[in-house]
Every structure is written in C-alpha cells, then in structure tokens.
Amino acid sequence: MSQTRKKNSSDGETKPRTSFVNKFLRGSKLMSSKAESRKESNDLATTDFQPSNDAQKTATLDTAQPLTSDEEWGSRMEKNEQFLQKLGRTAVDKCLDLNNCRLTAADMREVGEALEVILELKELNLSWNSEVGGNLPLTLQKFQEGSKIQTLELVNCDLTSEDGAFVGQLLPMMQNLEVLDLSINRNIGASLNSIAQGLKSTSNLKVLKLHSCGLSQESVKLLDAAFRSLCELKKLDLSCNRELGGGFEDSSAQLATLEHLEVLDLHQCSLTADDVMSLTQIIPLLSSLQELDLSANKKMGSSSENLLSRLRFLPALKSLLINSCALESETFTALAEASTYLPALEIFDLSWNKCVGGNLKLLLETLKFLASLRVLRLSSCGLVTEDVALLASVIHTGHLAKLRELDLSYNDSICDAGWAIFCQNVRFLKELTELDISLRPSTSRDCGQWFRHLLCAVAKLSEITEIGMKRWILPTSQEEELEHFHQDHRCSIQFDLGEFQ
Template identity: 75%
Template sequence: MSQTWKKNSSEGETKPQTSFVNKFLRGSKLRSSNAKSRKENNDLKTTESQPSEGMQKMATLDNAKALSSETELGSQMEKNEQLLQKLGKKAVNKCLDLSNCGLTTMDMREMVALLPFFPDLEELDISWNDFVGGSLHSITQQMHLVSKLKILRLSSCRLTTDDVQTLGEALEMIPELKELNLSWNSKVGGNLPRILKFQKGSKIQTLELVDCALTSEDGAFVGQLLPMLRSLEVLDLSVNRNIGDSLSSIAQGLKSTSKLKVLKLHSCGLLQKSVKILDAVFRDLGELRKLDLSCNKELGGGFEDSSAQLVMLKHLEVLDLHQCSLTADDIVSLTQIIPLLSSLQELDLSANKKMGSSSENLLSRLRFLPALKSLLINNCALESETFTALAEASIHLPALEIFNLSWNKCVGGNLQLLLETLKHSTSLQVLRLSSCSLMAEDVAHLVSVIQMGHLARLQKLDLSYNDGICDAGWTIFCQNIWFLKELTELDISLRPSNFRDCGQWFRHLLCAVNKLPEITEIGMKRWILPALQEEELECFNQDHKRSIHFDHGGFQQADFPGLTKPKAILQS
C-alpha cells in the first residue's frame, strides 16, 4: 500500500534528469526544424517558378499562426513544468504519478490542463489526495483525451456519490483499462453497479476494492461481473466485512477467472462454511499464486473437512492464514495439504494460538517446502515439542529470508535448537525474536553464530521485549553486532511497563555502529541514558554525519520524579 515516489540519486547527489516537458519541447523544436529543412529543399526546387503575391501572404499568415501556436505551447508547458515541480513530481514517459502530494482544488484544475499534452498517457495515479473528492468530475470530463489509459489509481481520494456516478461514465471511455484501484473510498460501497459497467471482453487484469464499505449486494454484483473479466489476474476485496454473505455468488463468478493469480479476502467476514464454498472453486484456479484469507476470525473449524481441493493450487506461492482462529482439527487437515504445495514461498500462520499444542506434525513437514522464503509463526503459543519440530525442519529451508518467531515464550532458553538453522540460512535477511523470554545464554548462542559470519546478509534484527537479558548479555551482543555488515534496523526496546538504565554496553553499541555502514534505525525505547552516556551520544552525533535514528519513544524525566540523578532519554 506504499504510495511513495522515487528519485534517482547516488551518495546524496542527484543525477540530472530530462523532464517530460523538456522532452516534449525538444520534440516540438525537432519537428519544427525538420519542417524548416523540408521547406528549404522545396524552395530550392522551385527557384525558377516564383509564387504569386497571394500565396506569399498565405504563407506569411501560416507562419505567424505556427509561431503563435508554438509560443502558446511553450507557455503552457512551462506552467505544467512549474506545477509538477511544486508538487515534487515528474512526468515519466507515459506515467503521471501525483499520488500523496497534497493536491488542492487549484492544483486539480491545473492538472486537468495537463491532460491534452498526454495523448499517449497509460498510467494516472492521484491516490491519497483528499481534495480529489468532489472534484473528480473535472478529470472524468476529460477522460476522452486519455483513451489509451491502462492504469487508473484513485485509492483514498474521499470520493463522493457524485464522483462515483461520473467515474462510471468515464470508465466507459477507456477501453484499454487494465488496472483499477478504488480502495479506501467508502462511497464506493452500495454504488458498485454504477461504477463497474464492464462488458464482456473487458481487458481488466487488476481490480482492487479494499475497504470500500461494500455491501452484500455489491458482493453479489461482483459475482455477476466476474464472468465478464476473463483477463482478471488480481482481485482484492479485503476489509469489506459484509461480502461474506454473498461469497457463494462471488465463488460462482470466480469459476470463470481461470487466469486469476492473486485472490485477497482479508477481513471479509468469512465463516466456517466459507472454506467449503471456496474449496469448490480451487480446481478452477490453477494459476493462483497468492491466497489471503487472513483475519477472518470465524473461519476456524472450516478446514477440518473442507479443504481437499486446496492441494490443487500447484503454483501457489503465498498462503496467508494468520489470525483465523485455526482449531486443532484445522491443523490436522492442513498438515496433509501445506507440505504438498511445493511452490510455496511465503507462509503466514501467525496469531493462531491453538497451534501451540497441535502443530508438531505440520511444522516437522515444512522440510518438504525447500522454496520457502518467508515463515511467520509469531504469537502461536508454541510449546517445547512444537518448537523442537520447527527447529529441526527449518534446517531444510535454505532459501529462508524472513523468520518471525516473536511472542513464543518457549524460545527462551531453547534458542540453541535453532543454531544449525541459523548456520545454514545464508539468505536470512529478517529475524524477529521479540518477546520470546530470551536470556543471556540465548544471546550468547546467537553471538556465536554471528561471530562465524553465518548471518552475513541479515538486515533486520528484533530482540525487543526480552527484558530478562542482563547487562552482561547485552554487552557480549553489542561487542559483536558489528559482524552484521548489512544490518539496517535493530530493535532492543524494553516492554512498555519497564524502564532501565543503559549499562556500559551502550559504549560498545556506539563503537559497533561506526562499523555498520547500512544501519539507519536503532529501537531503544525505555532505555534511560545517564548523563555521562548522554554526552557520549552527543559527541557521536557531532562526529558523524550519517543519519541514524535512535528511537527512544519520547520518555521524559518528569514521568519518573523518583530518579536520584539527572538522566536523559536516548535520542539522535
């Protein structure tokens, strides 16, 4: 859902770029120059035949009009350039990205003036601009000027009911449209048939309607619409809690979308019976790559006898079932299916607390998923036996890049079980062990792996909320953290209810930071710096020009008046 835009830069220096406007003007000058050359050639061929006086006057008039037209063009393009510069944006090739740039009503009018100069525009993104709402008609009335548009993004624009009506009419003028994003616009709900008037043969490939307050009637309409969208590859209906009631209609429509690659139904009010309804569709979705059923808390129990067809998704790469209230019987059923999804790269089973005592067989069989890159099993109340099974299986996951075990207390005192995994995980980039009841001995085991260089590619390390680690443990950790040359983020924050003085290990941390070229973020919430260490941090900030954020969480001395000596919060 990122709405950021990128600038090309290298070591703080911006590479000069030729804007769309300059390219446009350069093209105009080139065309003018070519026309002039052709005119001169023609003049050479007709030197023996002089034009009449009337023809000379007409030529003079045409030249004057051409000059005036070029002058007006240059003036308009200069204004367009000024608008784009003000918004911090650039027109790149066939893309106009004005997302999240605080468009005002005046900016909207100026932007509409841009459209005639983009006859070949293929992508328009004005998402995350509140003032678009109520003004969309000024754009939709000009949609015929950008009939080649293939991508239209209008997410979080506060569209009004009137906007919705005009949008439906405008979309009929864009026959080449392949991607439409209307997410986070609540007025879309209840009005979907007025917007999506796609006919059979539509080229739509991506349709995103996240958190649009869709009604059950809207869901039924989607079911009727899907057979018209034979090219559909991405369908995201997440965070529309009322469409669970019309899932049968949606599922019936999905049978006609054999090219579908991504299906997201996150937080859609799905129930136990929903699994059976979807299971009947899976055999028709052989190209599906990503399936997200997460945050449907009433889904628990639905996999017990209704997920046999899930195994038909031979190309499935991402399966997200986090926070689905999975039962012990669900886990038994999934144990027979998940290990057979040989293409699986991302598996999220987090926040299913009943896994703790019933997932030993499932976790041990993860060894049959060698392509797995991301395994999220945080907050699953794992027990010693299930954690041991996971540790033994994870040795066989050489491609693992993201491993999240946070909020599983059994990891504390048992981290050594993961040593072999960490030694062989040459691809690991993110390791999260927050609130795992880690002790100093666990940190020592982690350090032994770090010292041997087995976590050389690690970029993010989360050890927060492990308040049981003593100063000696933090000392040995900080003395060796510099081995992680690619580390960008480190979090060692304390729990919200706990505040402690930084020990002498803080000096080792500052020394290590000097040797970490990529580090930008260090989470140290609720660690308190005594005056001497505060001075050391100030000297560090003065001596180093790098941008490193020490996140202290805003703790103030006044919050703890009982402290006996002046202390300061860690800050950059």
C-alpha cells in the same frame, strides 16, 4: 444556444473541483500528455487547411442530417473525456487509480460513464473510498463480457452484501482478470456464494485477497469448490477472518491442487486443532510456496508439531511467520529441526513464543546454515543471557552476514553481561539496517557499560539507520557519549530512546 449553455456548464464544473483533480495527477507523464493534447488541438485550429470540394459536400450533407445515435455516442464520449481530464486521465490510459480520493456518490456516477470510453482499461483501483459501497453496480455495470481488465482493487470500500453479489455476477465477464482484492469489506462474507461461483470463471486469476471480509467456516467450503478452477493462483490471502476457524477441518482438499501457489496468508484466522490437522496434509504439497503466514493462531501451539515438522518439504520457502502461536517445547523442537531444510529462508519471525527462551540452541544449526536470512524477529520470546551469548557466537563466526533486520525487543531477562557480549559482536553484521533491543512498556532500566560497545559497533556499520532502545535510560555520561557520537559520525542513525529520555 444549447451548445453554448453546455460549454459554460462544463467550464463552471472545472473550477471548484481543482483540488479534487490535483489528487489524481500522477506524475509529469500524464500532465505532459494533456499539454500535448491541447497543443495538437490548437495546431489543428490554426492550420491553414483547405478541404477538397468532395469533402465540403460531404460535410454539408452530414450537418443537414438529424442527430443519429452515433452522434449522441460521440457527445457522451466527449463529456466522459472531459471528466477523465479533470481526474488527470485520458481515454488511452490503461490504468485508472482512484484509491483514497474521497469520491462522492456523484463522482461514482461519473466514473461509471467514464469507463465506457476507456476501452483498453486493464487496471482499476477504487480502494479506500467509502462511497463505493452501495454504488458499485452503478459504477461497474458498463463492464461487458470480454473485458480486458486484469486488476480490480476494491479495498475498504464499505461494500454491501449486494455489492458482493454483483461482483460475483461480474466476474464471468472478466476473463482476463489476474488480481482481485476485496479486502477489509466485512459485509461481503454473506454473499461469498455468489463470489465463489464467479471465481470459477476466472481461470487466469493469480492473486486473490479476502483479508478481513467476514468469512465464516462455510466460506472455506465455497472457496474450496472454486480452487479447482484457479489453477494459476499464486497468492491467496484469507487473513484476519476470525470466524474462519474450523472451516478447514473437512473442506479444503482442493487447496492442495494449487500447485503454483507462492503465498498463503492465514494469520489471525482462529485455526483449530482440526484445522491444523487438515493443513498438515495440504501445506507440504504446495511445493511452490515461498511465503507462509500462520501468525496469531494461538490454538496452534499444542497441535502443530506434525505440520511444522513437514515444512521441510517446502525448499522454496522464503518467509515463515509463526509469531504469537503459543508454541510449546515439542512444537518448537519440530520447527527447529524442519528449518534446517529451508535453505532459501529470508524472513523468520518467531516473536511472542515464550518457549524460545532458553531453547535458542535448538536453532543453532539453522542459524549457521541460513546464508540467505535477511530478517530475524525474536521479540518477546523470553530470551535469557545464554540465548544472546549463543546468538553472538553465531554472529561472530559470520553465519548471519546477510542479516538486515534483527528484533530482540521485549526480552527483559537478559543481564548487562549478556548485552555486552552481544553488542561486542554486532559489528560483524555488516549489512544490518535495523536493530531493536527495546524493553517492554511496563519496565525501564539504566543502560550498562555495554552501551559504549554498541556505539563502537555501530560506528563500523555503514548500512544501519535505526536502533530501537525504548525505555532504556541513559545516565548523563552516556548521553554525552551519544552526543559526541552524532558529532563524529553520520547523523542519519536514529537512536529511538522513547519517552524516558
């Protein structure tokens, strides 16, 4: 009777959760594995299998025994496997991805039970589920020392400071952990002491993301003490922690020991002049660094000359994002000189630094010799006609042949003659996919005759898909030219003219 009631209850749960289940189905591989499992079960049930006498005796003896803990465990495994099947998972899956699935508190309890039967679990993603917050200990308490988990992602889960403390206690049990992402959990900064202590036991960690976690100046000191144990770390993201500013002044020496670090993201951290002075001693020692993001730290502008000049010691650097840093003439000059020593640079973002306007010539040597440059962003840099004429000449000589994305938007001081020279030479950017020459939101202008040059150039670019031209107004004759262009050429090119058309 009890078994019948249990089965009916299980069947009853499956139906109302169908839409929930579908969110977890991840490709035909998992669906086919479920189908094969059902097929195998049916085959076993219909096979004419006759057990030996000894086997029959053993079976009789077993059924005569009272329930043991092993049988209870088996029952729990069966229940948990049913739950995993509802999620489109099986007990042999090594990756359980439940991100952005609107998990309820009840679901979180079932996840905690299901984790017991996935003995080989290596990746767990519970990101973008707000009910994880406050329920994390209940869910992850099944992790035991020696866990094989390699990736744990808990992005934007509304984690509490208590959850953060629990993570700190959990980390020593996860000796194989390689990726830890706790981003967008603004309350865990208060429990960073526990997390930092736990990080000292994760020597295999390669990726640590604490983006927008409410970190403070004290957090830098706590993390720095953990860095000496993270000798394999390759990616560190501390971005969008605005209270972090001032924390690097006297407490970041161990950051320099991360000799394998490839990515350092410190954008929007309110870095102070003293922070910059400290980072000037540290960043050039990170010889493996490939990506550096210092964007949106406006206090850097007048104090980063020495730091930017020493970027020349990072020959492996592929991405340099330094937009919105209020650079001044001296700091821009130092950056321009250092950039000539960065042959591997692929992404260069200088947007929202007005000092670039009228001074693009300082980057002439850089633009000539950065053969690997793929992305160049110069949005809202105060560029003038002389700047785009210089850029056009560099393009004409083929020095930016690999460029795929070029952003010149929000540079309203360029006259029609300047745009004409530029558009006549765009055709030499054979690999270009995106071009943005939009005007800033507060202005609008009629297109000049240069628009015809742009259409002729675009017709020769086989890779381009998008051209941003917001707030440029096309007169009727040019609208007709654009219509004819779409009729004569491939229609996959999008001209984004915004609200004025």
